[in-house]
Amino acid sequence: MIRYVIRRLLGAVVVVWIVSVVTFVLFQLAPRLTNQSPVYYYIARNPPPEGSEQFKLLEQAYGFDRPLVSQYWLWLRNIFRSHNLNNGFGDTQHCAFPCLGYSFKLHSPVSSLIWQALPVSISLAIGAALLWLVGGLLIGTVSGLRPGSIFDRAGMTAALGAVSLPIFFTGPVLLLVFVYRLKWLPNVNYAGITNDPAQWLRSMILPWIALALTFAALYARLTRANMMEVMSEDYIRTARAKGLPGRTIVIKHGLRSALTPIVTIFGIDVGTLIGNTVITETVFNLRGLGHLFIQAIGQKDLPVIMGVTLVAAIALVLANLIVDILYAVVDPRVSYS
């Protein structure tokens, strides 16, 4: 088991490194395709004319005059050391570790921008994931145990509907119904869970539902299918023949096996979850990573774009690492192969 975890950890480190290369190539070099110096995206105002002394100094400061590999190395090294950055117009900013750059457009280091936005996105993603897992597994299990029953038919019909509804539709509908018409929930802004838990809950509940709905429906259908298959396995018959009570058979012997494919799919869906978080934050005007990202794209704020991409990629790799370890915990055969 420990060897398995170490192997996975090493794998994750390699993936993060590859991600850093891809991020660098994508965003540092892409501007050159349009014959523009990347400097333009860093300094938040019209750059000095190309070829001027000032322009050359800036290119030097950001390392754009160096060979490619050396540029990557500088970029990577800068993340781990604190240094000063300037915009070529006398504005010099200190950037401490972990330095993902400085946004001269938002007048803030990228790391503190991300740090402020991260709790919102994490609350949204984890809350929604819990909601869809619990909801999906519950509905799926009950349906799968009694296929053809009224609950099963109602549940699966609702699931079919929910699967077909995109967030940019359900989100505004939820807002319209619960905030503007029924006025059950105030139109509130996000509050930190530590500052005001009640407010936090009130502000997150609709985004959670909007984000979780599609997944919950998918997982309900998946769990139902798995449950039906597992409950006809020979070892379920053995469990019954032992005289175990029904609940133990369903949860300990049935659900445990039905969980394995769910865990696998969940690992894949984490990526989609991060993508959907961006949409949800936009719909509900939550100032999370997705919001920051969209804003940065609009303002061509390259350091922020690269920083968020890197953090999102690392989050995805971490989530998959956790899922992989979870997978080995659920199915003991995994860590031996």
Place this chain on the structure above:
Amino acid sequence: MSAEPIEVVVAPADGASAFLSVRDLRVHFPTDDGLVKSVDGLSFDLERGQILGIVGESGSGKSVTSQAILGLHKGSRARITGEIWLDGTELVAASEHEIRRLRGEQMAMIFQDPLSSLHPYYTVGSQISEAYLVHHKVGQRAARKRAIEMLDRVGIPNPDKRYDDYPHQFSGGMRQRAMIAMALVCDPKLLIADEPTTALDVTVQAQILELMKDLRREFDSAIILITHDLGVVAETCDQVVVMYGGQCVERAPVDEVFYRPEMPYTWGLLGSMPRMDRTRLERLLPIPGSPPSLIQVPKGCVFNPRCQFSDRVPERRCFTEHPELLATAQGPTGHHSVRCHIEPDERRRIFTDEIAPKL
């Protein structure tokens, strides 16, 4: 249109006198294609310390019968009628809750494929302890000790180490031993073994059968051995029920079945059994045709489409009249009943003159 079979064998009126008594058991499954009559009017008795073999082809209702005894059809769409008496308790009408307390404790089952019958995510030992804990108010530690004892008893080396292994770390024979340990952990009075040796090689098969015979002596359990292997039956069983198309076609003590069988289907089974104690004279004699549809059971005798002797019965009775399971007056030991229209004397003559020389 199947007539009620009349029990001519001296049957206990209340069914409670034999340890296990199955009376006119019927297990029918309604399906979209029609009613599947998997078991249709089966009766037998079994005493403690006895081994009963149930033989027959695939789909003859052997496994369905055993699962009906354990009440494993409860909660499914199966329609079950008849009576199953276990030590004075009737099981067909018992509730799921009542029968659950008997399962594992009073009666246990060993399944055919031990790999798929053990849960892949739990250690072998914990699955055995689980069976013990559900019926005994003891702690984890006591259950573990008991499970290790049982693993040792069924011949698994280093049982205290193997306790924490998963089923996929066991070999086929060891898995079946673990299954037996699990079935016996509560000292059940009735043990049903559903083709326990099918997936095993011959050496391991012999060890497992030897083990079951030991256990019968040790615990004085009643054992039902379900198999399609007549060699296994000859080696282990006291009584034999031959099933065909969901019905019992011949029921007799083991020697009777092998030396004085009277039902053409039993002859067919014997003819298709490889014999090591004879020189190989000719090819094995398969029974022509295939098992009957359990939805559209042949009219008359279930075996008539495949029977080579139906022309020996006048007036085509084999095709019009369902034969009863009748006692045949022969043999020094126990009852021998046969479901066949051929006259008893004629049956014996056919076996001696036409069948026996070819076996």
